[in-house]
Amino acid sequence: MAAIKQISIFAENKPGRMAGVAKALGDAGVNIRALTIAEAGDFGVIRMVVDDTERGYTALREKGFMVSETDVLAVEIKDVPGGLYEIANSLGMNNVNVEYAYAFVTAKAERAMLILRVDDVKRAAEVLSEAGVRIATKGEIQQI
Amino acid sequence: MFEYWNPRIERMPVDDLHELQGKRLRSLVRYVHDHSSFYRQRFREAGVEPDDIKKLSDVTKLPFTFKIDLRNTYPTGMFCLPENWVVRYHVSSGTTGKPTVVGYTQGDIDMWTESLARALTSVGLGREDVIQVSYGYGLFTGGLGLHYGAERIGATVLPTGAGNTERQIELMQDLGSTAIACTPSYFLHMNEVAQKMGVSIRDDTKLKAGIFGAEPWSDETRKRIEESTGIKAYDIYGTSEMSGPLFTECHLQNGIHIWADLFLLEVIDPKTGEQVEDGERGELVVTTLNKWAFPLIRYRIGDITILNNEPCECGRTHPRIMRILGRTDDMIVVRGINVFPSQVESVLMRIPEIGDHYQIIVDRKGPLDVMSVKVEMTESTFSDKIADLMSLSKTVARLLKGVLNITAEVELVEPGTIPRSMGKAQHVIDRRKV
Numbered sequence: 386m387a388a389i390k391q392i393s394i395f396a397e398n399k400p401g402r403m404a405g406v407a408k409a410l411g412d413a414g415v416n417i418r419a420l421t422i423a424e425a426g427d428f429g430v431i432r433m434v435v436d437d438t439e440r441g442y443t444a445l446r447e448k449g450f451m452v453s454e455t456d457v458l459a460v461e462i463k464d465v466p467g468g469l470y471e472i473a474n475s476l477g478m479n480n481v482n483v484e485y486a487y488a489f490v491t492a493k494a495e496r497a498m499l500i501l502r503v504d505d506v507k508r509a510a511e512v513l514s515e516a517g518v519r520i521a522t523k524g525e526i527q528q529i
Numbered sequence: 530m531f532e533y534w535n536p537r538i539e540r541m542p543v544d545d546l547h548e549l550q551g552k553r554l555r556s557l558v559r560y561v562h563d564h565s566s567f568y569r570q571r572f573r574e575a576g577v578e579p580d581d582i583k584k585l586s587d588v589t590k591l592p593f594t595f596k597i598d599l600r601n602t603y604p605t606g607m608f609c610l611p612e613n614w615v616v617r618y619h620v621s622s623g624t625t626g627k628p629t630v631v632g633y634t635q636g637d638i639d640m641w642t643e644s645l646a647r648a649l650t651s652v653g654l655g656r657e658d659v660i661q662v663s664y665g666y667g668l669f670t671g672g673l674g675l676h677y678g679a680e681r682i683g684a685t686v687l688p689t690g691a692g693n694t695e696r697q698i699e700l701m702q703d704l705g706s707t708a709i710a711c712t713p714s715y716f717l718h719m720n721e722v723a724q725k726m727g728v729s730i731r732d733d734t735k736l737k738a739g740i741f742g743a744e745p746w747s748d749e750t751r752k753r754i755e756e757s758t759g760i761k762a763y764d765i766y767g768t769s770e771m772s773g774p775l776f777t778e779c780h781l782q783n784g785i786h787i788w789a790d791l792f793l794l795e796v797i798d799p800k801t802g803e804q805v806e807d808g809e810r811g812e813l814v815v816t817t818l819n820k821w822a823f824p825l826i827r828y829r830i831g832d833i834t835i836l837n838n839e840p841c842e843c844g845r846t847h848p849r850i851m852r853i854l855g856r857t858d859d860m861i862v863v864r865g866i867n868v869f870p871s872q873v874e875s876v877l878m879r880i881p882e883i884g885d886h887y888q889i890i891v892d893r894k895g896p897l898d899v900m901s902v903k904v905e906m907t908e909s910t911f912s913d914k915i916a917d918l919m920s921l922s923k924t925v926a927r928l929l930k931g932v933l934n935i936t937a938e939v940e941l942v943e944p945g946t947i948p949r950s951m952g953k954a955q956h957v958i959d960r961r962k963v
C-alpha cells in the first residue's frame with residue numbers, strides 16, 4: 386500500500402499547545418517531516434507526517450493529546466513548471482477528491498513533496514502512478 | 530433479592546401513614562414551641578398556636594423556615610436541645626454566606642441510619658455486599674451517613690473516602706466491592722482513571738450498583754454510567770439540613786422514596802408559597818417528623834422537583850420525588866431565561882461524540898449575557914476533519930437551543946482539560962458576579 390500514516394492532533398487555540406506537541410515528539414526522538422495547522426476559531430487540528438509514526442503517536446497520547454491516524458499519500462512534485470497542476474489534474478479527471486494537501490521540502494532540499502488527503506486513497510495511488518507521479522513509501526519518509 | 534428493611538412501615542396503607550404523619554406533626558409543633566425561642570416567635574408572628582395543628586392538612590398554617598434563618602442563628606441558635614444532648618455535629622460549607630451547623634442526638638443518628646438502611650435494602654444491597662463509600666468523610670454528611678447505613682444492613686464497608694483514585698480502584702478489585710457511593714461526577718472520573726490503568730469496571734471488578742448523589746444529575750448520565758460500566762446507577766437524595774443523604778430510588782429506578790413517617794414533604798410554587806398539584810414541578814419544602822436536636826418546620830430547601838404520591842410497584846406506599854432538577858440557588862438566569870445545569874447535562878450526555886465532563890461559563894459582553902458550554906472531545910470519535918468538528922459543535926449548540934431556548938456557544942476542548950472533582954463538580958462558572 387502506498388499510503389502512509391499522518392498523525393492528527395486536536396488542539397485548542399491556546400498558547401503553548403504547539404510547543405507541547407513539539408516537546409513530546411522531541412523527547413521521544415521523533416522527527417517531524419511535514420506539518421500543517423488547520424484552524425477553526427477556538428480549536429484547530431495539527432496534522433503532521435513524522436519519521437516514526439508509531440512512536441510519535443504513543444508519545445503524544447501519553448502526554449494526554451488527542452490524536453488520530455489518517456491515511457495520506459506523500460507524492461513528489463516534479464521540479465518543472467506545472468508539476469503541481471499535473472497531480473491535481475489527474476486526480477480531478479478521475480473523480481478523486483482532495484480533502485486537503487500541504488507541501489514540504491526534504492531536509493537537503495533535494496525534492497519538493499506533497500502530502501495529500503483524498504477520499505479514495507487506493508484509486509488516487511493508481512491514478513498518480515499511471516501519470517508517472519512518484520509516491521513515497523513509509524521507508525522513504527523515514528529516510529528523508 | 531429485593532427485600533424490605535422495615536416492611537410494616539414501608540408498606541403501610543396510605544391512610545394509616547397520613548394518620549401517623551398527622552400525629553407526629555402535632556407533637557413536633559408542640560415540641561419546637563416548647564423548646565425553641567426561634568420557633569415560638571415565628572409561630573407568634575404567623576398567629577398560630579400549637580393547638581391549631583390537629584391534622585396533617587393543617588401543616589399549611591405553619592410559617593416557612595428559610596436558609597437565611599439558619600445563617601442568622603449560626604451556630605446553634607435553632608437547636609431544640611442543649612448541646613450535651615448532641616452526640617455529633619456536621620457542618621456544611623456554605624457556598625454563599627455562613628456554614629450551617631447540624632446537631633444530632635443519638636436518636637437522630639439512629640433515624641438517619643434507619644432511613645438509609647431501608648434505602649440500601651430497596652436497591653437490593655445486603656449482608657453479602659461490600660460497599661465502597663467514596664463520599665468525603667468528616668464534616669460533610671455523605672461519608673459517615675452512608676457508612677452507618679451500610680453497616681446497619683450488615684454489609685461490609687470499605688471507607689475509602691474521596692480521592693486517591695488509583696488506590697480506590699485497586700481496593701475495589703482486591704476487596705471485591707459490589708457497590709459504590711459517591712458523586713456521579715467522581716464515578717465518571719474513576720471510570721476514566723480505571724481505563725487508563727487498564728482496568729474495566731465491567732469485567733475486572735464485582736461492582737454492580739452505584740449510589741450517586743450530592744449533586745444534581747440526569748437520566749442521560751445514568752444511561753452513560755450504566756452502559757459504560759455495566760452497573761446499576763441509583764439516585765440518592767438528602768441534604769445536610771435534613772441530616773444528610775437519606776433516600777434513594779428502589780430497584781425500579783422510578784423516583785426517590787421519601788419515608789413519610791420520618792419526613793413530611795411538600796412541593797410549592799416558590800412565588801406564591803401554595804402547594805402545587807401532584808405531578809407539578811415546584812420547590813421542595815421539608816418538615817422533619819422524627820428529628821430532635823435540629824428539627825425543621827416547613828424548611829424551604831430550594832431544590833426543584835415533582836412529587837408523586839402514587840404507591841410504587843415495588844410495594845412501598847411512601848411518596849416519591851422525581852430526580853432533582855436543580856436548586857433554586859443553582860439556577861442561572863441568562864438573558865432573562867432560567868437555566869438549570871442539569872438541563873444542559875441531559876442534552877450533552879445524549880451526544881456520544883462528547884465526553885462525560887462539561888462546564889458552563891456565563892459572562893457579560895457589553896449589555897448582553899453570553900453563555901458558553903465547554904465540552905471535551907473523545908478520542909474514539911475524534912475526526913481529523915475540521916468540517917466534522919465544526920458540525921459537532923453546531924449539533925451541540927442546536928440541541929442546547931432546543932431545550933434551553935437560548936443560544937450557547939459551544940467550545941470543544943481537549944480531553945482531560947475540564948477540572949475533575951472528588952466531590953461536587955463545579956459545573957457553572959459565572960463571571961458576571963465578579
Ligand SMILES: [Zn+2]
Nearest residue numbers: 779841843845
Ligand atoms: Zn419502589
